Amino acid sequence: MKHFLSALDVPDVTALADSAAAFKAAPRSAETLGRGKRIGCLFLNPSLRTRLSTQVAAQQLGMEAIVFNVGAEGWALEFAEGAVMNGTTVEHVKDAAPILGQYFDILAIRTFPGLKDRAEDYSERYISQFVKYAGVPVVSLESATLHPLQSLADLLTIRETFAGGRRPKVVLSWAPHVKPLPQCVANSFAQWMTVWGGADFVVTHPEGYTLDPQYTKGASITHNQDEAFEGADYIYVKNWSSYEQYGQILSNDTDWMLTLDKLKATNNGKVMHCLPVRRNVELSDEVLDSAHSLVTQQAGNRVWAAQAVLADILKSNA
Amino acid sequence: MKHFLSALDVPDVTALADSAAAFKAAPRSAETLGRGKRIGCLFLNPSLRTRLSTQVAAQQLGMEAIVFNVGAEGWALEFAEGAVMNGTTVEHVKDAAPILGQYFDILAIRTFPGLKDRAEDYSERYISQFVKYAGVPVVSLESATLHPLQSLADLLTIRETFAGGRRPKVVLSWAPHVKPLPQCVANSFAQWMTVWGGADFVVTHPEGYTLDPQYTKGASITHNQDEAFEGADYIYVKNWSSYEQYGQILSNDTDWMLTLDKLKATNNGKVMHCLPVRRNVELSDEVLDSAHSLVTQQAGNRVWAAQAVLADILKSNA
Amino acid sequence: MKHFLSALDVPDVTALADSAAAFKAAPRSAETLGRGKRIGCLFLNPSLRTRLSTQVAAQQLGMEAIVFNVGAEGWALEFAEGAVMNGTTVEHVKDAAPILGQYFDILAIRTFPGLKDRAEDYSERYISQFVKYAGVPVVSLESATLHPLQSLADLLTIRETFAGGRRPKVVLSWAPHVKPLPQCVANSFAQWMTVWGGADFVVTHPEGYTLDPQYTKGASITHNQDEAFEGADYIYVKNWSSYEQYGQILSNDTDWMLTLDKLKATNNGKVMHCLPVRRNVELSDEVLDSAHSLVTQQAGNRVWAAQAVLADILKSNA
Numbered sequence: 038m039k040h041f042l043s044a045l046d047v048p049d050v051t052a053l054a055d056s057a058a059a060f061k062a063a064p065r066s067a068e069t070l071g072r073g074k075r076i077g078c079l080f081l082n083p084s085l086r087t088r089l090s091t092q093v094a095a096q097q098l099g100m101e102a103i104v105f106n107v108g109a110e111g112w113a114l115e116f117a118e119g120a121v122m123n124g125t126t127v128e129h130v131k132d133a134a135p136i137l138g139q140y141f142d143i144l145a146i147r148t149f150p151g152l153k154d155r156a157e158d159y160s161e162r163y164i165s166q167f168v169k170y171a172g173v174p175v176v177s178l179e180s181a182t183l184h185p186l187q188s189l190a191d192l193l194t195i196r197e198t199f200a201g202g203r204r205p206k207v208v209l210s211w212a213p214h215v216k217p218l219p220q221c222v223a224n225s226f227a228q229w230m231t232v233w234g235g236a237d238f239v240v241t242h243p244e245g246y247t248l249d250p251q252y253t254k255g256a257s258i259t260h261n262q263d264e265a266f267e268g269a270d271y272i273y274v275k276n277w278s279s280y281e282q283y284g285q286i287l288s289n290d291t292d293w294m295l296t297l298d299k300l301k302a303t304n305n306g307k308v309m310h311c312l313p314v315r316r317n318v319e320l321s322d323e324v325l326d327s328a329h330s331l332v333t334q335q336a337g338n339r340v341w342a343a344q345a346v347l348a349d350i351l352k353s354n355a
Numbered sequence: 356m357k358h359f360l361s362a363l364d365v366p367d368v369t370a371l372a373d374s375a376a377a378f379k380a381a382p383r384s385a386e387t388l389g390r391g392k393r394i395g396c397l398f399l400n401p402s403l404r405t406r407l408s409t410q411v412a413a414q415q416l417g418m419e420a421i422v423f424n425v426g427a428e429g430w431a432l433e434f435a436e437g438a439v440m441n442g443t444t445v446e447h448v449k450d451a452a453p454i455l456g457q458y459f460d461i462l463a464i465r466t467f468p469g470l471k472d473r474a475e476d477y478s479e480r481y482i483s484q485f486v487k488y489a490g491v492p493v494v495s496l497e498s499a500t501l502h503p504l505q506s507l508a509d510l511l512t513i514r515e516t517f518a519g520g521r522r523p524k525v526v527l528s529w530a531p532h533v534k535p536l537p538q539c540v541a542n543s544f545a546q547w548m549t550v551w552g553g554a555d556f557v558v559t560h561p562e563g564y565t566l567d568p569q570y571t572k573g574a575s576i577t578h579n580q581d582e583a584f585e586g587a588d589y590i591y592v593k594n595w596s597s598y599e600q601y602g603q604i605l606s607n608d609t610d611w612m613l614t615l616d617k618l619k620a621t622n623n624g625k626v627m628h629c630l631p632v633r634r635n636v637e638l639s640d641e642v643l644d645s646a647h648s649l650v651t652q653q654a655g656n657r658v659w660a661a662q663a664v665l666a667d668i669l670k671s672n673a
Numbered sequence: 674m675k676h677f678l679s680a681l682d683v684p685d686v687t688a689l690a691d692s693a694a695a696f697k698a699a700p701r702s703a704e705t706l707g708r709g710k711r712i713g714c715l716f717l718n719p720s721l722r723t724r725l726s727t728q729v730a731a732q733q734l735g736m737e738a739i740v741f742n743v744g745a746e747g748w749a750l751e752f753a754e755g756a757v758m759n760g761t762t763v764e765h766v767k768d769a770a771p772i773l774g775q776y777f778d779i780l781a782i783r784t785f786p787g788l789k790d791r792a793e794d795y796s797e798r799y800i801s802q803f804v805k806y807a808g809v810p811v812v813s814l815e816s817a818t819l820h821p822l823q824s825l826a827d828l829l830t831i832r833e834t835f836a837g838g839r840r841p842k843v844v845l846s847w848a849p850h851v852k853p854l855p856q857c858v859a860n861s862f863a864q865w866m867t868v869w870g871g872a873d874f875v876v877t878h879p880e881g882y883t884l885d886p887q888y889t890k891g892a893s894i895t896h897n898q899d900e901a902f903e904g905a906d907y908i909y910v911k912n913w914s915s916y917e918q919y920g921q922i923l924s925n926d927t928d929w930m931l932t933l934d935k936l937k938a939t940n941n942g943k944v945m946h947c948l949p950v951r952r953n954v955e956l957s958d959e960v961l962d963s964a965h966s967l968v969t970q971q972a973g974n975r976v977w978a979a980q981a982v983l984a985d986i987l988k989s990n991a
Contacts, residue, residue, distance in 0.1 A: 065709060073383065075411065075414070077407065085741070085764070085769065086772060088741070089713065089739060089741065089773075089776050090776060092739050093711065093739070093776050096711070096737050101414050103407060103410050103411070105403070105406070105407065115634070119635070119640060120634060120635065121634070121635040121636060122633040122634045122635060122636055123533045123633065123636050124533075127631045127633070128403070128630065128631035128632070129632075129634050131634075131643075131644070132630055132631065132632060132634075132643070132650065132651075133403065133630075133631075135651045136404060136630070136651055136654040136655065137407075139651070139654070139655035139658075140407050140408060140411055140655075140658065215759045215760075312764065312768055312769075312772070313763045313764035313768065313769075314764070314765075314768060315758040315759065315763070316751070316756060316757070316758045316765050316767075316768075317755070317756065317757040317758060318757060318758055318759050322755060325767075325768070326767070332768065333768075333771045333772055333775070336772040336775070337772065337775035337776075340775075340776065391701065393729065393732070395725065419732050421725060421728050421729070423721070423724070423725065433952070437953070437958060438952060438953065439952075439953040439954065440951040440952045440953060440954055441851045441951065441954050442851075445949045445951070446721070446948065446949035446950070447950075447952050449952075449961075449962070450948055450949065450950060450952075450961070450968065450969075451721065451948075451949075453969045454722060454948070454969055454972040454973065455725075457969070457972070457973035457976075458725050458726060458729050458973075458976065
């Protein structure tokens, strides 16, 4: 593939998850693939797992990784076409992106949504302008609406832990939070589950939290969490702010927090979360500290997901 | 050379530009030269191109580069001799510099002027104290009054794009800006053009923006931009605050913004800018997005300039 | 050793100092020891020497070092067991630490005390929770109460400069400062001196500045600085806030600043300080700029101390 912004950029998500699993088994199996190649990781927003796992993945492929914190270390970028730049932005993406494309073989970018203007956020203007102007492959480290490296790690986690000899039941369950969060992880997980097609996939959330239908096509959607949990093999817990009343917190019904008690209805369900997690707000301590939790394994898998993606891009663009 | 703070540190600027061109043709041609050597890049001020191009250049020479953001990651340095340090500065350059000299083989430093006290800024006290106390070669990543890595990249850009079989006419043209900027890039470009001596060099700016004469000796200076542009091969656009009424913005005459219309008088003039550029303030979109613009190529050349400088220092201090 | 949090983790501090001296003599003598290994350096607080010397040490062992500024680049961690995380902390150490343990072979952490609650600080809750949850060796880059990498460098400095053929007299002398500082460096130096046992060790400070007795057992303690300095071979100058009236500045008696005049009573005493130092507050310029000062050598030795520690951990956990 050329760019990695969404599941739709991936010819075969199962094959990509297989590649991630292979790197997990043999981390240094392609340690010269990226020799003499450089990846630039631009963070317009903070990051822990994504930053570190991408650096680790690049190193294991023999690439040189350079991290740059836009804002903290640099300056505010302008994205508006035709802007008269007499305000606070000091450089236009049209000028910055081609230069980054000259310095790096792959550009990886994190940029969060503003959560004020849905059309603006869902246009993915920021990352798409990097794609347009950089002239090199662009990898999303989480964009305004999607988080594909997370979703690939999630898919790897499900595939490596399920031994049922049947289709697992996977539930994406909304959870309360104190701040309005992007829909990225939820959109992206739904997209990967439906594109993959290997699970019975259910999304459950309170009224008003319906996700963008382009990502949930083929999923069962219900406001009844109890019903959704019935016989589930995996519960993916995640907060998101409203897509309909864009960026709003409509409810903080603490009943939606995942507890051990709720897991009783599941098929000894495994619990997933992308982290960071607000303990005792989204999930209870007792769940996170139990054998149900896959969150550490899932975050560990971020390395192999990133490595599979970078390796594929290096091969495709060699 | 030992240090790289100005064109005057360079025995032969043409030979150095040739070395940069050679690295552009063969980036890894000296990939073991810096083996086991370390460069420390200290940023007392933000940076994008300089930071990344220096890291890339170092890597391509086989050096280990470590970046340190003074302030954000460390603490405020004291530069005053004899200071009783009971205020906000927590470490004296006399103590910090020798230690950095023990950790690194080359020290590269960015430090901006305060634009309040001309004598202070033009004394280059900050970077010269690193030179005095570090005990290792010091490379300017832009200091209070000069930006030699930029100027070397600029010289490379002019030399690789001019095929006239005669001396090009090169114009440095002041442009409006919303903030008072240092004179560094303008001083430095003027210095390199006059030291190089390969061009007919003209500086044009409104009244009150005369640069320090030590850097423009040998240049034609005019307040008439139209006259300056007549038959020009290169227009280098740059804002600077007043040197005479130090650090002030005296005029923001929007007439000085470079437009396509103004380029008509030139000899199909190429347009340069060090970036970041305020679009539609310094230069119009139509110029930057036209074939006249060299700004991306120029920024790309920052890598080769840095690589030539580091390679020369490594060889000279071997 | 498994972890490196204190002198008590070290089977033989003399042997470790010997190893540091050996690396100083031959920096690249173990350059493949860390091949394919990664160290993650987490800074919850700012750092210059510790950050850079650890990166340098890791590189010289062939390790890949990744630095992460928690807070600036990431987010606030929660350390309280059972917290309902509906406030400003966004991730619990119980979730973050195991993931970092998956990404890195060694985790190095800097975390300062709050200086509000002595029991809290002296419980070393932060770093001990990383030890508990990370599942990999943890190295202190300075914790709430100790700074062992500094102390190992200090021990190396004393051992390599003393040629008396007898036990040196080493004095730790409190100095004034404008801010309340941790007791870490003082505690740690006292601990290493007493564990080492190779010196006659004296601690001198004004009333109210008694250190935690667990670290000064075996030392002579006096409020009489003149008496302490009598015949001393080494004066280690350091400010700390009160342990008894926890975190308070009780006195800023400028008489305690070290001057050349005070050194007359010593045996041509060498002067040490961990840096950063407030000139003309803790020590006078004339002392720091004299041949008495070991501070640059001492800071340079931070590299070899870190390298000895990392090498030992790599070997012990191979």
